[in-house]
Amino acid sequence: MAEPSAIPLPFAITLSAATSRSNHTGAWRTERPVYVDLLPPCVNACPAGENVQRWLYHAEERDHEAAWRELMRDNPFPAIMGRVCYHPCQTACNRASLDEAVGINAVERFLGDEALRQGWTVTPPESASGYRVLIVGAGPAGLSAAYHLRLLGHDVVVRDASPQAGGMMRYGIPTYRLPRDILDLELARLLDLGIVLELGRRVDDLPTEMADGGFDAAFLGIGAQLARRAYLPAGDSARILDALGVLRTVADGGAPLLGRRVVVYGGGNTAMDVARTARRLGSTDTLVIYRRTREKMPAADVEVEEALAEGVRIRWLSTIAYAGDGAVVVERMRLDEAGRPEPTGEFEQLPADSVVLAIGQDIDQSILSDVDGISVVDGLVQVGPDFMTGRAGVFAGGDVATNDRTVTSAVGQGKRAARQIDAWLRGQVMAAQQPRRLATADRLNPWYYSDAPAAVRPQLDAARRASTFDEVVQGLDETTAVYEARRCLSCGNCFECDNCYGMCPDNAVIKLGPGQRYTIDLNYCKGCGICAAECPCGAIDMVPEET
Amino acid sequence: MRAQREGSQAVALTVARCRPEVVCAYPISPQTHIVEGLSAIVASGELAPCEFVNVESEFAALSVAIGASAAGARAYTATASQGLLFMAEALWNASGLGLPIVMTVANRAIGAPINIWNDHSDAMALRDCGWIQLYAQDNQEAADLHILAFRLAEQLSVPVMVCMDGFVLTHAVEEIDVADQELVDRYLPPYRPRQVLDPKAPITIGAMVGPEAFTEVRYLAHQTQRQALTVIPRLADEFATVFGRRSASLVSPYRTEDADLVVVALGSVLGTLAETIDELRDDGVRVGALGITTFRPFPTEAVRAALRDGQRVVALERAFSIGSGGVVSQDLRVALAGMDCPLSTVVAGLGGRPITRPSLRQLITQARSAPGDPTAGPQPLVFLDLDRDLLAHG
Amino acid sequence: MAVQRVKFYQTGSFAVGNRLLDPAMRSVQSDATRTNAITSGHRACRGCGEALGARYVLDAAMRATGGKLVTVNATGCLEVFSTPYPESAWQVAWLHSLFGNAPAVAAGVAAALRAKGRTDIRVIGQAGDGGTVDIGFGCLSGLFERDDDVLFVCYDNQGYMNTGVQRSGATPPAARTTTTPVEEQAPGNRFGQGKFVPFIAMAHEIPYVATATIADLRDLEAKVERAMQLRGARYLHVLVPCPLGWGTDASETIRIARLATECGLFPVFEAERGEVTDVNPIRHRVPVEEYLRRQVRYRHLFEPTRRDDLIARIQARADANILRFGLLDEKES
Ligand SMILES: Cc1ncc(C[n+]2csc(CCOP(=O)(O)OP(=O)(O)O)c2C)c(N)n1
Ligand code: SF4
């Protein structure tokens, strides 16, 4: 270029670059954008309190270890959870309003399995707190509590009456849903943290055991192990079993005699589990009988669907009026005006070699009977919001204290109880968490998300599966798992898509760098609101300026 | 190099020796021969690297020159008449931006009625657009003024129009000395722009200026243009040194010393006027002429210095302000303030009408015999050779 | 088309940035070191689409040319809001001459660079729709037919906004402007008038013509990049909604641009040497009403009485575009 001469630039009509920055257009603003972090519906729905969105975020980046570690902050059993959880997160997922919910559970399982393949572990703190906690029951609630207490630096001893650890995860869930090698590996990793496990060790006298063992606190996670018996008119030769007993026998390697034609009575997940187990034990004709309609069935949809796919038949709006030798008499029900089932007086006889009752479980109160301060109401141990029973230092959670009756819920209760126990031991009160606003679907700007239907987890062929206890649902490969993770919309939380940064007509959004998100330069932000309108995930609020 | 050539050709050759980097033009009589000449020179490769841009209008022609100049190139264009008016907006812009473009105006009347012949209506209409205006008396001056114009424009960062009478000069063939390249190079250094569009040092050229500074911008433009009144004589002297012949400067007096009447004029008519004066002098009539070469900025001091109290002044104008009167006269009146020089205005040579020696003789004779009472009030505007028969019967 | 359709990365190619993408594939606007050709402190209205469009185009061009860029700007909002003395918002070499001569001035700059052997420095001319399709049109056509090495960008906000929202040759039918008021007989701008300069540009058979909107950043950037790969006269026509002139909420600027394409009224395509080479298919088709309803300039189509006849005529225009350009994938059409 020609070199400019020494004559000064023309006055006023020629200007130096970027001098406009002295004009602070922020003064025009009547509203300002504010970044918010809202509660994603999946997180809101997760009984274990997992930060689903956060671990998906890492998985999106293929940083599976970080994802897994994020998961492990809330749940010590990703591989188990990725198989047995009924994933209320997916029911709540906002993506369902676009195409289909994100396959959160499948990704969780991938991460859990990946951790087992890679041998990832977590480490407890070096320093010990000096406190000792007794955990009664090696089921999901007890082990979850043990895990979190151990990570908080406490000495933890777990006692369980059964010969093996796992509680319902081992004795209630069939292996085709949860292979035992997976269960064993996750349990082993947990115990490796230095948790003392004492099996075949039924705790009958809690106060004495606490005193003898020098425990500062105890957590009761004994579950609800007693099968509920309903009155069922039955002939002498009728073969009536309870679902838990059947599942437990199978878990122990036995094969209960059910016959070819099996009637299962009940509509919960256990009913489905036992019906499907019956199919695998050789039942050619498996019928579930349930009082109410399909919509009212407490069993998870996936369980019902898989059971049907495997040839289980279900009769809704029916009760068993009588169980006899080789047959049951079934009465048809109808819904009254309030939607409750009422008898019709129409009966039908159906062949049945055995009847399996799956109508609920109760807690074993024997251990609690003599303990002062612990009260049981409607079959549940009563605890406060801090999970403490009426007896100081004794906490309870899981099936023993709630009717949720899922592994996930138990794991969540174990975690929350552990945190309360820790606070109590240290003489602190846990601050109540500020409720977070929910990231609702109407805040999303879905234009920006790719069209991407859910990945389908491969399943074992239905014909084959009815005859084997091999795992039915297979895992996702890495590519598919990442794909699925990336379907996450990151509802209500910035995922650094740069829309605000790129679409501000005033360059008033400052990008802080990977993981650091953005900040608004209020010197220049005119408050147009484009950033908020075009934020895909609704993570920006426009807030009126106070004038 | 001395040779018989057409004025346009001489200008084209001279402009080429000034090494323009971008030449753009749109054809209009009587400018066409200049740009045709230049396009031939550029096409020959002789001027490389020079770009000749054939544009779609005069507005575009000057706009291309503006862009080229702002990008640091020496830019040239030429036009006339309608074309100059079509450029009007861009003229102001070029000067406002301080871009040292040089443009030849082959002066021509403005329609309607459309008329391709010479007068000064075009350039006079745009006398206030911030450009320096130089008027050539003959083709030697026309050619030489372009060299001076580039030097002047670039020194002050102000665009310059070199005005030459259409046809009368542009199409006249005479002996003209076109400056040697070597001498031009010695006189005219390469262009060093005062500001340039440079990605490495980005500046904003052409900002919007409001009431808070607009007056100051215009004040500075005025001051800058007025500097030309000292610069031009120096450049003219230097020109004489380098090229060995005199150059036009601000004004050119002809036999004014003892004249009792001085005719002030611009452009080629000064040649005819000189011949007429010589004839009248032979008859003992003391009359002179004052040629104005630099019309913008107006050389007030030089004019005053060239005239004396008691001299009668006739402004002979090839354009006028309809409804008012002479244009040059306005400036003269201001310049002569406080001097005892009665001024009258004669409009002549419109739309190509020849200004003949007999007419001039008659004009001067009449003017000298008219009562010279400055208190007599405004003189009526005189139209030379006005054909009253035509008005009455046409 | 030149844009690489990003595979599935959560937001695919629709959002400005994507942390999951290879850095080389990320948009210019997502780059923390982008030029910000027009920087903060400019005086464009809240939510101005033109301010955004200019930054998108010039930042992309700066990347494509390695910073060797000079720009020429016509009079109009963009010029006025960016350079009121004593403040300039530009961080690129920038020249403003007049309203109607930007293409010619840009041609002059290109000629100078050619003469100086600096063709590594590239030239962009830019103007509003008025400066492009109306007053600057003669110069633009000259630029095209001479095939000067300039990318000329029209920021189309469908009216003379800087002077207070008057009608231009790019104002669409039925739109209310201050010179096409809504009267009983004359409901806004007349049907059957106006011009679509991308077609006229194509008729010049210049190397490259494209349309784009500020709602599809990656497409816009890819087009600028493609344009900068080519030499000669190139034309980019960018739809930039104007909250003031269109009567839209400042926060809706991008959405409006998106709806303009999704309803078919503004076809997004590119052409080389006069032939259409690619079109951006409509992703989620919407009726024109979705687009019109949000703009005060079309309010008279809905209030006080609904003008189904006029809405249908506008829909017919959209449908014609969809047919002409094949804007719908097979599955939808
Ligand atoms: C020769 C000329 N005529 C009219 C104007 C007044 N004027 C300045 S900007 C403008 C409108 C600009 O419209 P457009 O080019 O569409 O740009 P926008 O402001 O809409 O972005 C007008 C009419 C002018 N500056 N120059
Ligand atoms: S009038 Fe329209 S184009 Fe002009 S600054 Fe405002 S929003 Fe932008």
Ligand SMILES: [Mg+2]
């Ligand atoms: Mg406009």
